[in-house]
Amino acid sequence: MAACAEAPELVYLVTGGCGFLGEHVVRMLLEQEPRLRELRVFDLRLSPWLEELKTGPVQVTAIQGDVTQAHEVAAAVSGAHVVIHTAGVVDVFGRVSPETIYKVNVQGTQNVIEACVQMGTRFLVHTSSMEVVGPNIKGQPFHRGDEDTPYEAVHKHPYPQSKAQAERLVLEANGREVRGGLTLVTCALRPTGIYGEGHQIMRDFYRQGLRLGGRLFRAVPASVEHGRVYVGNVAWMHVLVARELEQRAALMGGQVYFCYDQSPYKSYEDFNMEFLGPCGLRLVGTRPLLPHWLLVLLTALNTLLQWLLRPLVLYAPLLNPYTLAMANTTFTVSTNKAQRHFGYKPLFSWEVSRARTILWLQGKEGSAQ
Numbered sequence: 001m002a003a004c005a006e007a008p009e010l011v012y013l014v015t016g017g018c019g020f021l022g023e024h025v026v027r028m029l030l031e032q033e034p035r036l037r038e039l040r041v042f043d044l045r046l047s048p049w050l051e052e053l054k055t056g057p058v059q060v061t062a063i064q065g066d067v068t069q070a071h072e073v074a075a076a077v078s079g080a081h082v083v084i085h086t087a088g089v090v091d092v093f094g095r096v097s098p099e100t101i102y103k104v105n106v107q108g109t110q111n112v113i114e115a116c117v118q119m120g121t122r123f124l125v126h127t128s129s130m131e132v133v134g135p136n137i138k139g140q141p142f143h144r145g146d147e148d149t150p151y152e153a154v155h156k157h158p159y160p161q162s163k164a165q166a167e168r169l170v171l172e173a174n175g176r177e178v179r180g181g182l183t184l185v186t187c188a189l190r191p192t193g194i195y196g197e198g199h200q201i202m203r204d205f206y207r208q209g210l211r212l213g214g215r216l217f218r219a220v221p222a223s224v225e226h227g228r229v230y231v232g233n234v235a236w237m238h239v240l241v242a243r244e245l246e247q248r249a250a251l252m253g254g255q256v257y258f259c260y261d262q263s264p265y266k267s268y269e270d271f272n273m274e275f276l277g278p279c280g281l282r283l284v285g286t287r288p289l290l291p292h293w294l295l296v297l298l299t300a301l302n303t304l305l306q307w308l309l310r311p312l313v314l315y316a317p318l319l320n321p322y323t324l325a326m327a328n329t330t331f332t333v334s335t336n337k338a339q340r341h342f343g344y345k346p347l348f349s350w351e352v353s354r355a356r357t358i359l360w361l362q363g364k365e366g367s368a369q
């Protein structure tokens with residue numbers, strides 16, 4: 001990937017480039033990667049904002065395609081120097097069938113790997129997830145752990161299962177010979193819960209709070225820490241990894257990195273209030289208003305309703321046994337591996353991340369829809 005200082009010559013492909021994270025990766029690459037000649041944005045559904053990017057100095061090529069279709073992936077990868085694979089189905093609510101989650105997240109990732117091998121593309125950055133590690137089904141806390149902290153990773157839900165399988169495939173592919181005889185260099189980034197401009201669930205909580213007269217009701221104890229990371233910093237980590245993979249292939253190849261920044265350690269709800277509070281919402285209760293057993297019962301009821309209504313309508317509320325367990329189990333990271341391996345420092349301070357997210361929620365700024 002030797003690049004000459006004057007003429008930009010690199011071709012990047014971002015799968016899932018129209019998603020929440022993907023859009024930030026695409027914009028970050030255009031801002032921060034001077035060696036870029038062409039940026040291919042591959043997604044099942046192309047977004048209208050791509051059009052405005054096509055007028056800049058970098059050639060932006062929009063490719064409507066499906067990662068489950070090997071030939072479409074291979075065509076998109078052909079001639080690319082780097083692939084950033086963010087495409088995936090993110091579903092912990094039962095909106096998408098386990099079969100589809102597997103097909104997109106696991107088979108789709110395998111297709112991306114095979115396309116790199118066939119086409120001679122050497123550098124693959126994969127968006128994994130904290131859920132590859134946990135929280136596990138036993139609800140054991142992972143308190144400010146790092147990439148080497150021992151933890152019993154046991155999954156039952158299709159989404160974390162698929163992310164764990166996909167990550168394994170990517171890491172095992174590191175070192176494979178690609179067309180032309182050189183080797184594939186891969187690594188995986190594991191964001192915790194991402195927030196920022198374009199975060200749909202945050203917006204859903206905002207709207208729900210407005211419907212409830214400006215109030216939200218505490219459901220999980222304030223003492224349970226839930227890891228969060230700003231989308232701009234996650235995108236920045238992807239850009240940096242992609243840039244450094246060639247020079248530091250021996251160190252970074254086959255590695256995993258948690259995505260982290262200076263976002264504070266808080267419970268899921270208290271963290272959301274950092275943004276929803278300034279937008280006029282209030283979190284009622286210093287302790288959960290309902291006893292835990294009642295919440296568990298409600299989640300079981302939601303599961304039953306989802307099953308009963310399935311033939312008629314898709315009932316997929318935010319609260320189910322899995323999401324309650326996620327919100328109710330401490331899972332936070334504290335690491336400097338990305339800084340040690342490739343010099344990562346967050347691009348956005350906590351204050352800036354917070355301000356940008358609030359402005360977006362208030363509809364005053366931000367590109368993400």
Ligand SMILES: NC(=O)c1ccc[n+]([C@@H]2O[C@H](COP(=O)([O-])OP(=O)(O)OC[C@H]3O[C@@H](n4cnc5c(N)ncnc54)[C@H](O)[C@@H]3O)[C@@H](O)[C@H]2O)c1
Pocket residue numbers: 015016017018019020021022042043044045065066067068086087088089090104108127128129130163190191192193194195
């Ligand atoms: N949102 C989070 O908190 C979070 C946390 C950790 C990891 N992740 C991972 O980050 C990645 C991006 O997540 P996101 O939150 O931006 O989700 P998203 O749903 O906003 O984006 C995913 C994108 O992938 C595209 N896509 C889905 N199926 C596809 C297919 N078959 N072919 C091509 N494109 C397809 C979608 O159209 C969408 O644009 C995912 O891999 C996810 O597992 C997300």
Ligand SMILES: CC(C)CCC[C@@H](C)[C@H]1CC[C@H]2[C@@H]3[C@H](O)C=C4C[C@@H](O)CC[C@]4(C)[C@H]3CC[C@]12C
Pocket residue numbers: 090092128129130131192193194201219220268269318319322323324326327
């Ligand atoms: C107040 C609660 C009980 C309400 C339910 C909150 C629930 C919708 C939230 C809690 C934790 C959230 C997940 C977490 O931030 C991390 C990830 C990892 C990522 O790979 C995909 C998104 C996901 C699962 C978040 C989804 C929303 C969750 C479950």
